[in-house]
Amino acid sequence: MPAEPAPTAPTADRPRPDDAARRRRITAELLIVFGLSLGQSGVYAVVNLAEKLTRGPLAGQTTTLNPVLNDRQYFDLAYQLLDILFALVPVALVLFLLGGHGVSAFRRLGFTFEKPLRTVGFGVGLAVIIGVGTLGVYAGGRALGITTALVPAALDSYWWTVPVLVLSAVRHAVLEEVIVVGYLFIRLRELGWSTPAIVLTSALVRGSYHLYQGFGPFIGNVLMGLLFAWFYTRTRRVMPLVIAHALIDTAGFVGFALLGPAIGIGG
Numbered sequence: 001m002p003a004e005p006a007p008t009a010p011t012a013d014r015p016r017p018d019d020a021a022r023r024r025r026i027t028a029e030l031l032i033v034f035g036l037s038l039g040q041s042g043v044y045a046v047v048n049l050a051e052k053l054t055r056g057p058l059a060g061q062t063t064t065l066n067p068v069l070n071d072r073q074y075f076d077l078a079y080q081l082l083d084i085l086f087a088l089v090p091v092a093l094v095l096f097l098l099g100g101h102g103v104s105a106f107r108r109l110g111f112t113f114e115k116p117l118r119t120v121g122f123g124v125g126l127a128v129i130i131g132v133g134t135l136g137v138y139a140g141g142r143a144l145g146i147t148t149a150l151v152p153a154a155l156d157s158y159w160w161t162v163p164v165l166v167l168s169a170v171r172h173a174v175l176e177e178v179i180v181v182g183y184l185f186i187r188l189r190e191l192g193w194s195t196p197a198i199v200l201t202s203a204l205v206r207g208s209y210h211l212y213q214g215f216g217p218f219i220g221n222v223l224m225g226l227l228f229a230w231f232y233t234r235t236r237r238v239m240p241l242v243i244a245h246a247l248i249d250t251a252g253f254v255g256f257a258l259l260g261p262a263i264g265i266g267g
Contacts, residue, residue: 110237123243141216169249
C-alpha cells in the first residue's frame with residue numbers, strides 16, 4: 001500500500017485552516033457591523049453628494065444636521081429619542097462582539113474613565129484642536145464652493161431642544177469613535193493590517209460618511225480621523241476621543257440653536 005502523504009505544514013502563504021476561517025469570520029463581521037452603521041452611512045452619503053452635484057453648485061445648497069422629524073412637539077421628541085437610541089444599537093453589537101469569556105469590551109476599547117483628569121484633559125485638548133481646524137476647513141470649503149451651507153440644528157424651540165441636541169452630540173461621538181476607531185483598529189489588527197494602513201482606513205471611512213455635506217467636510221474629517229486614529233495607536237483609549245467629539249458637536253449644535261436665531265441665522 002502506498003504511504004499516506006504527510007500533511008502540509010502551514011506557511012505564511014498558506015495559513016492554517018482554522019486561521020483562514022477566523023479571518024473570513026472577522027471580515028464578515030466587519031462587513032455586517034459597518035453595513036448596519038457607518039458603512040451604510042458612507043454609501044448613502046456618496047449617493048446624496050452625487051444627487052446634490054446634479055442639482056447645481058454645492059455652494060448654493062444647504063445641509064441640515066438635526067432636522068425636525070415631526071411637526072407636533074411630543075411626537076417630534078419621541079422620534080428624536082428613538083433616532084438616537086436605535087443609532088446606538090451597532091455600538092451595543094460591537095461591545096457584545098468584543099466582550100465575553102471574562103474579557104471587558106470597555107477595557108479592550110479604552111472606553112472607560114480610568115485616570116479621569118487625564119482622560120478629560122486629553123478630550124478637551126483634542127476638542128480645541130479639532131474645533132479650530134473645523135472652522136478653518138469649513139470657511140475654506142465655503143470660499144472654494146465645495147461645501148454646502150451647514151445648519152447644525154433646525155429643531156423648534158421647546159423645553160427639550162437643548163437636552164436632545166446634547167444627546168445627539170453624544171450619540172455621534174460614541175457611535176463614531178467606538179466603531180470607526182476602537183473596533184476597527186482591533187479587528188484590522190487581528191487581520192494582520194499594519195498600523196499606517198489602519199490609521200488611513202479609519203480616516204477615509206470617517207470622511208466618507210460626511211460627503212453629503214460636501215468635499216470640504218470630507219477633507220476636514222479625514223484630517224480629524226488621522227489625528228484621532230494616531231492618538232488611539234498611542235494610548236489605546238477611545239474615551240478621550242468620545243469626549244472630544246461630544247464637546248465639538250455639542251458646541252456646534254447647541255451654540256447654533258441658541259445663537260442662530262439671535263443673529264439672524266436659521267431662526
